[in-house]
Amino acid sequence: MVFAASSQVIIISPILLPIGEALDIPDALLGTLIPAYAILLGIFAIITGPISDKVGRRRILLAGTAFMAVALYLHGIANDYASFLIVRGLAGIAGGMLSGAAVAFVGDYFPYERRGWANGWVMSGIAFGQIVGIPLGIFLAEQFNFRWPFLAFAIAMTFAVVLIWFFVPQPNVKLDDQRLSIGRALRNYGSLLSRWRTASASVAFFLMFLSMGLYIVYLPTWLQEAVGATGESIAAMFLLGGIVNVFTGPMAGRLSDSIGRKPLVVTSCFAFGLIMVATTFIVTDVWIAYIVFPLAMLTIAMRISPFQALLTALVPDERRGILMSLSVAIGQVGFGLGGAVAGFLYTGYGYLSNTILGAAAIIAMAALVQLGIAEPTRQTTTPAVATAPLLEE
Numbered sequence: 491m492v493f494a495a496s497s498q499v500i501i502i503s504p505i506l507l508p509i510g511e512a513l514d515i516p517d518a519l520l521g522t523l524i525p526a527y528a529i530l531l532g533i534f535a536i537i538t539g540p541i542s543d544k545v546g547r548r549r550i551l552l553a554g555t556a557f558m559a560v561a562l563y564l565h566g567i568a569n570d571y572a573s574f575l576i577v578r579g580l581a582g583i584a585g586g587m588l589s590g591a592a593v594a595f596v597g598d599y600f601p602y603e604r605r606g607w608a609n610g611w612v613m614s615g616i617a618f619g620q621i622v623g624i625p626l627g628i629f630l631a632e633q634f635n636f637r638w639p640f641l642a643f644a645i646a647m648t649f650a651v652v653l654i655w656f657f658v659p660q661p662n663v664k665l666d667d668q669r670l671s672i673g674r675a676l677r678n679y680g681s682l683l684s685r686w687r688t689a690s691a692s693v694a695f696f697l698m699f700l701s702m703g704l705y706i707v708y709l710p711t712w713l714q715e716a717v718g719a720t721g722e723s724i725a726a727m728f729l730l731g732g733i734v735n736v737f738t739g740p741m742a743g744r745l746s747d748s749i750g751r752k753p754l755v756v757t758s759c760f761a762f763g764l765i766m767v768a769t770t771f772i773v774t775d776v777w778i779a780y781i782v783f784p785l786a787m788l789t790i791a792m793r794i795s796p797f798q799a800l801l802t803a804l805v806p807d808e809r810r811g812i813l814m815s816l817s818v819a820i821g822q823v824g825f826g827l828g829g830a831v832a833g834f835l836y837t838g839y840g841y842l843s844n845t846i847l848g849a850a851a852i853i854a855m856a857a858l859v860q861l862g863i864a865e866p867t868r869q870t871t872t873p874a875v876a877t878a879p880l881l882e883e
Contacts, residue, residue: 491555491654492615494646495588497623498562498581499527500616501639504624504710504724505631512636515571517837524707526575527582528826532819534586539815540666540675543808547595548660554587555651562644566637582822589822590815597802597810598661602866603747605799610743613795617739620732620787625725632721663807678812682805688813690862691801695821697855698759698793703828704835704848705766705786712770712841713779723776730780731787738791746796750865755800758792759856763849765789770842797859803866 502509502523510520542550561580568574592612600608623646627639668674682688713719719727746754765786773779798814805813828848835843 491551491588491647491650492592492612493618493623494562494643494650495558495585496616497619497627497646498558498640498643499585500619500624500728501627501631501643502527503707504628504721504728505636505639506707506711507714508631509574509636513569513571513574517833519571520833522830522833523575523578524703524829525826526578527585528822528829530579530582531585531589531822532826534583535590535815535819535822536586536679538587539590539812539819540670540678542591542594542811542815543666544670546660546665547591547598547811548654548658550587550591551595551654551658552651554584554591555647555654557587558584559644559647559651562640562647565640565644568637585822586815586819589818590811593798593802593818594810594814595658595661596798597814598663598807602799602803605802606743606746606751606796607740608743609795609798610740613791613798614736614739617732617735617787617791620728620735622732624728624732628721628725628728666808675812678809679816682809682813682816687863688804688816690858691804691813692817692820694797694855694858694863695817696824697851697858698797698824699821700824700828701762701766701848701851701855702790703825704832704844704851705769705828707829707832708836708841708844709769709783712836713773713776716770716841717773717776717779719776719779723779727779727783730784734784735787735791738788739795742792743795743799746799751796751800752859752863752865754796755793755859756856758789759852759859762786762789762793763852763856766845766849766852769845770840800863800865804863 506520506523509515509523510517515523538550538554558581561577561584564577564580565574568577593609596605596608596612623643626642630638630642683692710719710724713724713727742754765782769782773782801813801817802810828851831847832844835847
């Protein structure tokens with residue numbers, strides 16, 4: 491599920507120019523395809539969070555994968571800017587159902603001391619997308635047209651529905667037994683945002699994805715225009731980044747189970763900021779991008795699994811869904827905003843402006859994590875039956 495869901499998002503960046511050419515979309519508007527997905531993802535993540543706390547993560551994962559499969563099949567009939575914007579929005583709705591529930595499921599099923607390892611493996615689906623999905627998607631887009639990658643990922647997502655149905659159980663955790671209502675959901679979200687720790691986590695998610703949107707969305711376009719990169723070379727770059735990611739993610743998660751989450755998160759933020767600022771100065775040929783991009787992916791892999799594991803311990807079981815959905819929603823708003831701003835910065839000031847603002851955002855995230863989120867001091871969890879985390883205030 492993570493493989494297909496992440497691949498259909500990442501593929502937008504390397505085939506942005508073919509989409510624009512096929513649908514006659516101006517360069518400045520291409521970046522708006524990112525917010526179309528991200529904004530609706532954020533809205534429906536907010537809606538789905540309380541529901542998953544009430545009905546359980548398994549039902550949400552099933553509904554989300556089925557809806558995503560349908561949305562991706564509909565990409566095959568998009569024939570202009572408006573229709574493509576609509577199908578990206580439908581995919582965003584499905585993404586909102588899946589994003590928070592996937593991480594919350596790991597928090598439900600695994601004890602805290604193994605969540606870094608488990609998150610690393612689950613999120614390695616993103617890396618497999620870079621290794622297999624993105625090169626395959628670029629090949630299909632170049633040999634046929636931009637619709638074919640989305641149809642391929644629709645087939646993969648259909649397979650994920652079957653796998654979840656037969657092999658993913660509902661964890662034996664406490665569900666929210668109170669009446670589900672809009673007012674109560676809003677009060678619960680307000681309570682999370684009123685607490686310094688959970689509010690800091692949500693803002694940190696926003697900054698993390700804002701920086702990624704600013705850096706990654708127009709990176710392939712810049713490489714094509716600045717150093718003459720081709721579709722094949724960009725596919726190779728994503729392949730190398732994915733190979734690094736698939737090994738680093740589980741290793742970083744396991745390491746964070748031993749030494750703590752924050753050291754890896756903060757260190758990786760500073761490293762990613764440095765790589766972003768250096769990109770336009772040191773990437774003077776395509777082969778240098780083969781080094782720089784995998785290093786950037788390494789820092790992202792070092793950060794995501796430990797950070798998600800840290801967040802799952804900030805609230806009790808019956809509130810995990812709303813926290814993860816809130817964080818994911820705010821994060822996707824950040825990615826969408828980053829993608830939209832990236833287009834205007836790129837066309838107005840050049841790619842260097844994207845990298846500088848992206849670096850500033852990721853350094854701000856490091857400061858928030860360091861100062862605003864404490865590591866849990868004691869856990870009393872057992873596999874598949876997690877109790878409320880005992881945290882030091």
